[in-house]
Amino acid sequence: MKYIIAAIKPFKLEEVREALTAIGVRGLMVTEVKGFGSQSGHTEIYRGAEYAVNFVPKVKLEIAVSDGLAEQVVDTIQRTARTNKIGDGKVFVLDLEQAVRVRTGELNDDAL
DSSP: OEEEEEEEOGGGHHHHHHHHHHTTOOOOEEEEEEEOOTTOOEEEEETTEEEEEOSEEEEEEEEEEOHHHHHHHHHHHHHHHOOSSTTOEEEEEEEOOOOBOTTTOOBGGGGO
16 A cells, blocks of 8 residues: 655645546545745735745645555646646655554555
């Protein structure tokens, strides 16, 4: 099993969710987060004053999938979330040792 963490632009969330559902992803967790990467934030003007925005708003997706679906999930996120502008996000893939469905006690792939 794989645990996929993706940070994407917030306005891309619904499009990415629909694309993931279409390929068979049955669930995901979403968190609103702030961070910075190579763009290191940016400056904005508010009421005539310029100020630095050090953290950029993002949406973090967390998805647990079987090994066979992981590459397709990563490709789908990358293709759907891309705007071809700086700050499109990142995707991380980690090995997932165990998953347990709390209600039934099902384990691993059965729990997903």
